[in-house]
Amino acid sequence: MRISKYLTLAASAVALTLAVGAAQADSHLKSIKIGTEGAYPPFNNLTSDGKLEGFDIDIANALCEQMNVQCEFVVNDWDGMIPSLIAGKFDAVIASMSITEERKEKVDFSDKYYNSPPAIAVPKDSDITEATDAGLDGKVLGAQSSTTHSNYAEEKLSSADIRLYPTPDEYKLDIANGRVDAVIDDVIVLSEWLKSDDGACCKLLGTLTPDLVINGPGAGIAIRKGEDDLREMFNEAIIAIRDNGKYKEINDSYFEFDVYGE
Template sequence: MKIGTEGAYPPFNNLTADGQLVGFDIDIANALCAEMKVTCEFVTQDWDGIIPALQAGKFDAIIASMSITPERAEKVDFTNKYYNTPPAVAAPKDTTIAGVSKADLAGKTLGVATSTTHYNYAEKTYTDSTIKGYPSSKEFLLDLANGRLDAVSDDISVLEGWLASPDGACCKLVGAITPVVEIHGPGAGIAVRKGETDLVNKFNAAIDAIRANGKYKEINDKYFKYDVYGGEG
């Protein structure tokens, strides 16, 4: 089975300098494939084209931190969530931004990855801010570090990982955003082509199995200090 992922979203999926795919999504995918007794091969794909590539048969499933949303569910079928962490905002350490409300970010330039729930939320919520779209989180984090942005928004786990690295020493977490289910969905799921119910059921059974047998916790604890599976819904 071929698994599509982005490879530009640490700590979830990332290509190392020597071309190795690493991260939480990758370890979870490998664990699910082992549970399903199938051999899996990864295909990297730019985020903006990842759903069309699935539909075109370039791979059989997307395991790339894709939030389950009604808009995407019109194009693909989703499994149950395999993690659910809130969005957040980060800014330089000397920022005057005190929170994550519309008023807090008024007049500021916010960097966000396009074609993401974070971008959709920013466009709808921060109407008094300039929203600058990027192909992936790597680009906007670089611009934030170089002083070209006032703030950025992404998954809290992504931002915390970056802030703990030397590259993120410039900046701090301003606060977490309370997810809006209509925009953010119930969490990140695995996407397959429409109508592939059998594959969805197999993935769901495998997710339940690795949650129950401790494999999920083992992978979770390698990357995070808390359970990223999150609460229900």
């Protein structure tokens, strides 16, 4: 009888612990903090009055609505994005972060939510004619630090003098003022910049063939290791907004093609 009583008590305690844990997990998943950079238009950008806008932001809001969760955005410097995620400053990163094996050693990722190739931009009067290592030999090439684009430059375009910047704004300023000869970034980011008054200095030289190891299969949502439920929620929501037309609605408000890719 005593054994049976203890077993019953133990079972009750375990059930209570599991119930509390489940309630806490459920409560957590009803409110999610999302980290983003706010300096990478047209994907994420802070307006002059401090509001976030861009494709990443609209997709994040659509995913949150699909998951029926309340989402709060936290603006964070790109270089500290993964450390801040791991430290618990936010629960997920939606900031055009490419899924790479190097990053997967530290965090988990959802499936991709878009994929676009890198490209090179140069001044309109540039004598650079090829978006190749040979074509950039001895030239100063600007890139945002801690990105797949800077990694690509260092690995594939090493004949150039590579100069790294904390955000794209700095390299854009330097190429406009003649301090760098070329810049590398996502083709969409560069193309949208070149359409603006600030990008009137420059032109697109050409796109680059992505390297799967360096560039990964696309941009995904970064999540702390072990938070499988949250990752699966995002994966299911990505599929759902692709199927119900919400993704296309957002996509078409920014781009003339399906940025999701193959």
